[in-house]
Amino acid sequence: AQSVTQPDIHITVSEGASLELRCNYSYGATPYLFWYVQSPGQGLQLLLKYFSGDTLVQGIKGFEAEFKRSQSSFNLRKPSVHWSDAAEYFCAVGLYSGGGADGLTFGKGTHLIIQP
Amino acid sequence: DGGITQSPKYLFRKEGQNVTLSCEQNLNHDAMYWYRQDPGQGLRLIYYSQIVNDFQKGDIAEGYSVSREKKESFPLTVTSAQKNPTAFYLCASSGTNTGELFFGEGSRLTVL
Numbered sequence: 001a002q003s004v005t006q007p008d009i010h011i012t013v014s015e016g017a018s019l020e021l022r023c024n025y026s027y028g029a030t031p032y033l034f035w036y037v038q039s040p041g042q043g044l045q046l047l048l049k050y051f052s053g054d055t056l057v058q059g060i061k062g063f064e065a066e067f068k069r070s071q072s073s074f075n076l077r078k079p080s081v082h083w084s085d086a087a088e089y090f091c092a093v094g095l096y097s098g099g100g101a102d103g104l105t106f107g108k109g110t111h112l113i114i115q116p
Numbered sequence: 117d118g119g120i121t122q123s124p125k126y127l128f129r130k131e132g133q134n135v136t137l138s139c140e141q142n143l144n145h146d147a148m149y150w151y152r153q154d155p156g157q158g159l160r161l162i163y164y165s166q167i168v169n170d171f172q173k174g175d176i177a178e179g180y181s182v183s184r185e186k187k188e189s190f191p192l193t194v195t196s197a198q199k200n201p202t203a204f205y206l207c208a209s210s211g212t213n214t215g216e217l218f219f220g221e222g223s224r225l226t227v228l
Contacts, residue, residue, distance in 0.1 A: 009156070032214050032215055032216075034216065034217075036219075041204075041222070041224070042221055042222065043120075043206060043219035043220050043221045043222050044159075044206070044208075044217075044219040045219075046216065046217075046218075049214075049216060051214055090158060090159065094214065094215035095215065096213070096215065100147065100166050100213050101147055101166070101210055101212070101213055101214065101215035102164060102166075102172070102215075103149050103161045103164050103174065103215070103217075104159075104161075104215055104217055105161075106151075106158040106159040106160075107158055108156060108157060108158040109156075109158050
């Protein structure tokens, strides 16, 4: 069965510092991978996605992620964080059957705190 | 603007009562999903529907029911059989086979 692990429950970063959020997945084939962000009490917004091709993908708000098949990882990065980046971040892997997309399996999330 | 509308945003229920959460989308997406979110647990799939008049159970379907009579609508009923219904519920839709999801703003259900 597919699974997603986000090893860090909480991460604290100073404003202006770089950020890396870790994500490891377990999946039998080439995965479709996603990063979502959630502000308190809100729905989830897609940051970026990987389907195939270039392993470094660019997303919104200055985020990027790198797919590393050998490490089963899809880590999210940002060179310089802003106070508005404080939120919950979720990594997800796609589930598929012959009938199409069966949903996404999500990690448990990483809570990002920005220090002034 | 196209999007997903969930209602109500907040809902209180007494134990033993059924409650129905609404989810409507105008994105013309075929697939719709319901997730439950609990603190520290991430999102867990309750039910999903890839086409009208058809739906499948997700990982935690017990105590929930759904219907898909129209492409735009995918209501979720939380029944009295759900032992711990207090949670944040998220509806999503997808228009492609890649599985990319678009989410609503969520409904918070509290059982008193």
